[in-house]
Amino acid sequence: MPSSVVAHLIDGQQRLSQSGKTFASVEPATGETIAEVALGEAGDVDAAATAAARAYHDGRWYHLAPAERAARLRRVADLITDQTEQIALTESRDSGAPIGKTRGDVAAAAAAFTYFAQLPEHVAGRTYATDPGYLLYSRREPYGVVGAIAPWNFPFLLAAWKAAPALAVGNSVVLKMAEQTPLSTALLGSICAEAGIPDGVLNIVHGDGATGAALVRHPLVDKITFTGSTPVGRSILRESAEQIKSVHLELGGKSPSIVFADADLDQAVDGSLFTSFFNSGQVCTSSSRILVQAGIADEFRRAFVARAEQLVVGDPLDEATQLGPLVSKAQQDRVGGYLRAGRDAGAEVLTGGADPDPQRAGFFVTPTVFTSVDETMSIAREEIFGPVATIMTFDDEDEAVRLANDTEYGLAATVWTTELARAIRVSERLQAGIIWTNCPNHGQWNVPYEGHKLSGLGEDKGLECINTFTHLKTHHVNFGGHRYNWA
């Protein structure tokens, strides 16, 4: 086994897989293998879950004073910030995302640890009105072991997003990050160790869907938090039914962007471009299903396409690059399939739209804009997860709302208007967990969200995620000497 294999982190130790198996992590810009990574199987997951359970139950983390846990989490944030360049570079090579994006993600990951470092001191319960001589109160307790499974579109950020709040409230964690992008998360392990997160409290097992499934099934894993596709979310829910395991899901989307004729057109074009093409469209909340009011549709299309054609697609390590390659050949093929499906169904290509060039190294797809899109086409209904926007038109508010809600997903929606009453009226009718008015993809750690319909289950971010990573215990105390005198 070459010493250069990226190892699991189990019980504070770097460990190769019990089987000795590895998998390749590929650089999407070149298609070359850049690392061999330990492939975790059920035995490795068992070792990690066992270590995590031991670390939880002996109290080496949960029984620290809340302020001490908070201090160590803030130290994680500082160390992440110190290592920004190394993490961002590693992640850009491993994921294909532009260096500007990965630097932003590292900053957001540090901010997550800073924000969630408040949680240890915010976990609270209630007392309840009751009879004299009794004290009734509730407390929120950690689940114990949290299994976290994440995709490849924001690898380091999602590792922090899941680990920081789960750890903050006192759980141990086993992370299973995406097989396409394992390298940056491996760096989080050493940072957490240096910051004083005790051995066994944060474990990382690399691997694929089978590794994730083993984590979901493991009886010592008390809670699952998953971000990824809706089909996998569904299978996790099914798998958890046997043990009645609590599951938190952040799933796919097909989010609409509704542009009313009274919108600031330049702002709407600018924001729609960002939400459609940022990270090459590989964003769950991408609002690339653009609905434009008929009166301004021609003008919007002209301006949007002109801007889309200026986007810089290229080497993720070049500071000027706005769109890197997609994460994998499989993803490039999947998005290529949608381009063909759109053309075959009769949608009109305004720019891009050609099959990916097989001569070009790397998994690139040209930013594509379709119009003459019918709401029944797959490009209007399914999550594409690539740099592909569709433009449809509507006549009035009712039609806009009907088209916007005509999806099985309910993650996010954006409204572009300068009329306050319309913004509020329409927002109240939209079936989605986050509504953005004139600011798609705006987010803060202190603001929670929750996917509706097929987009998810359970609250994320904010103080609300205390509920996601703890469960309730109520205490009934008889201190007044009450007796049952029953028999």
Ligand code: NAI
């Ligand atoms: P995926 O949902 O299959 O993978 C996400 C994570 O789940 C990975 O870590 C994977 O190893 C793990 N996983 C896969 N099967 C599992 C199972 N049965 N049990 C437990 N864990 C399992 O996503 P994938 O295949 O990478 O992408 C496919 C499509 O999914 C994309 O084209 C996109 O449409 C959608 N997707 C949506 C995301 C979102 O945030 N909404 C994120 C990633 C993908």
Ligand code: MG
């Ligand atoms: Mg990779």
